[in-house]
Amino acid sequence: MTIRLYDLVGSDPSRPFSPHCWKVRMALAHKGLGFEAVPVRFTEVAGVEGGGGRTVPVIRDGDTVVQDSFAIAEYLDDAYLDRPPLFEGASGRALARFVESWSQRTLHPAIVKATILEIHAFQDEENRAFFRASRERTFGKPLEEVQDGRTEEKRAATSKALEPLRATLRRQPFLAGDGPMFADYIVFGAFQWMRCVSTFSFLEGDDPIQDWLDRCLDLHGGIGRALPAAA
Amino acid sequence: MTIRLYDLVGSDPSRPFSPHCWKVRMALAHKGLGFEAVPVRFTEVAGVEGGGGRTVPVIRDGDTVVQDSFAIAEYLDDAYLDRPPLFEGASGRALARFVESWSQRTLHPAIVKATILEIHAFQDEENRAFFRASRERTFGKPLEEVQDGRTEEKRAATSKALEPLRATLRRQPFLAGDGPMFADYIVFGAFQWMRCVSTFSFLEGDDPIQDWLDRCLDLHGGIGRALPAAA
Structure with a gap:
């Protein structure tokens, strides 16, 4: 299943601008993992994945939901050991x-x-x-x-x-x-x-x-x- | 043979003070390598190991002479692979x-x-x-x-x-x-x-x-x- 990335945008949904979401975009590409970006505006962040979170990026990978760019990078390295590492x-x-x-x-x-x-x-x-x-x-x-x-x-x-x-x-x-x-x-x-x-x-x-x-x-x-x- | 560390001191030869020499002292200790410190004052640096160098730390390990704290740490990791690593x-x-x-x-x-x-x-x-x-x-x-x-x-x-x-x-x-x-x-x-x-x-x-x-x-x-x- 394709990983879903909740990705901060402004008025143009095709222009993700968040530094933290870009860290995750690059991390996903580094690992060769396809993803579907779900554009989210500031006011929509609180509703992501059932709500409760205060920030994006959030990813959903199958049944797993991970929030926070660094935590997501660690998750990707742990879950996809056969792909190029993000950390040594x-x-x-x-x-x-x-x-x-x-x-x-x-x-x-x-x-x-x-x-x-x-x-x-x-x-x-x-x-x-x-x-x-x-x-x-x-x-x-x-x-x-x-x-x-x-x-x-x-x-x-x-x-x-x-x-x-x-x-x-x-x-x-x-x-x-x-x-x-x-x-x-x-x-x-x-x-x-x-x-x-x-x-x-x-x-x-x-x-x-x-x-x-x-x-x-x-x-x-x-x-x-x-x-x-x-x- | 014990590693020799040329180590910067001031008026008191028992008080090494150089930040770069302290990096090497800690690196040698980290790797469990004994060393003999050779106290060197600023005006003596140019005469270390036949001369030509402008800075300490310098180490001599058998026939090998290495200058510069980072280069010394890299040398120690490469030469003593069985000891605790300084870098991953x-x-x-x-x-x-x-x-x-x-x-x-x-x-x-x-x-x-x-x-x-x-x-x-x-x-x-x-x-x-x-x-x-x-x-x-x-x-x-x-x-x-x-x-x-x-x-x-x-x-x-x-x-x-x-x-x-x-x-x-x-x-x-x-x-x-x-x-x-x-x-x-x-x-x-x-x-x-x-x-x-x-x-x-x-x-x-x-x-x-x-x-x-x-x-x-x-x-x-x-x-x-x-x-x-x-x-």
């Missing part, structure tokens, strides 16, 4: 957790501050209201004041904060070495999210991170690149 | 490179800025002159102006920059998971360097990073803790 051993999972913590604390806040108005505009009318209310509650200020990341000074500061990633990718083609593993998809998900909603970039043309991003977009038949960038 | 697979090495890049770009500059006068004072007279000249050339200003990291604001900023490490260690006892691997020793080396030369800390008492640091100090018969902290 227990320490591979543990070190990928460090990559996840780094990405969520370095890259995600920078992306939110640089593009939150575009993420808002990406939603349909009902979800714009939902998104604004929920994020303004989180940040305690209007979205227009959250988005502050477009000065050259802020772009350069974020670019500098990405130096650990850049230095690693100067040495090796992927975070996981010669080929990609889930650690790569964790960081790729964030950049793909940004690519989907905004034309803005933290990177300059000759950045090794950009070269890696291009390699990621080409992986698995180019499923990343098949999503057109924001224009 | 090729992706384990690649992901440890990301940890290394993060540590060198986040933690090392913060330690230098917070403690460079103490690192200077830690050396004997000849090496104080050497250290001051070389570092003032690097930074383009007096050591007294490089050290600027002791305000509460700067301490808090560094502590915040350590959040990816902290979040990971809230989830699992070591960076590599249930037990330590070289990725842990990479970051431990930096903290041990700071512990050796200074009483200053970026961490508050209840920090999960401090708990992990205490676990690291207890590893392998407590070789880390056997070095008294600066007083």
Whole structure:
């Protein structure tokens, strides 16, 4: 049976934009597993698979339902041992957790501050209201004041904060070495999210991170690149 | 034959302080390999093993000489396959490179800025002159102006920059998971360097990073803790 992926979209159901759902899309493709994507808007998340969950991605694989991108990647590796691994051993999972913590604390806040108005505009009318209310509650200020990341000074500061990633990718083609593993998809998900909603970039043309991003977009038949960038 | 480790010291030959040498000390202990430490001061580094190298650690293992902490760890894993591994697979090495890049770009500059006068004072007279000249050339200003990291604001900023490490260690006892691997020793080396030369800390008492640091100090018969902290 085909795996079902509940996948966050905005007003256009053909444009999945969630960083965490993109991690799972890449993980499924990496393992060569076909999947059916079920587009879900923010306001529909609570109803996924009988309800109760607060976030997507969620997958259903036969009788098994798994929520959370990292848990899904672990499930896929455990359930499909004969397919290409997403992690190498227990320490591979543990070190990928460090990559996840780094990405969520370095890259995600920078992306939110640089593009939150575009993420808002990406939603349909009902979800714009939902998104604004929920994020303004989180940040305690209007979205227009959250988005502050477009000065050259802020772009350069974020670019500098990405130096650990850049230095690693100067040495090796992927975070996981010669080929990609889930650690790569964790960081790729964030950049793909940004690519989907905004034309803005933290990177300059000759950045090794950009070269890696291009390699990621080409992986698995180019499923990343098949999503057109924001224009 | 016992492995020889050329190990950076200051005025006291019994107090090795280099972060990179501590990575190798922990790696050797992890693999259960005895070693003889040869204390080397900054001005003696160029004469190690016939000369030509610019840095320690260097190890000699029989006829093999290896320089650079990461290269030494890789050598030890390749040469002593029957001993506990420092890396799990090729992706384990690649992901440890990301940890290394993060540590060198986040933690090392913060330690230098917070403690460079103490690192200077830690050396004997000849090496104080050497250290001051070389570092003032690097930074383009007096050591007294490089050290600027002791305000509460700067301490808090560094502590915040350590959040990816902290979040990971809230989830699992070591960076590599249930037990330590070289990725842990990479970051431990930096903290041990700071512990050796200074009483200053970026961490508050209840920090999960401090708990992990205490676990690291207890590893392998407590070789880390056997070095008294600066007083």
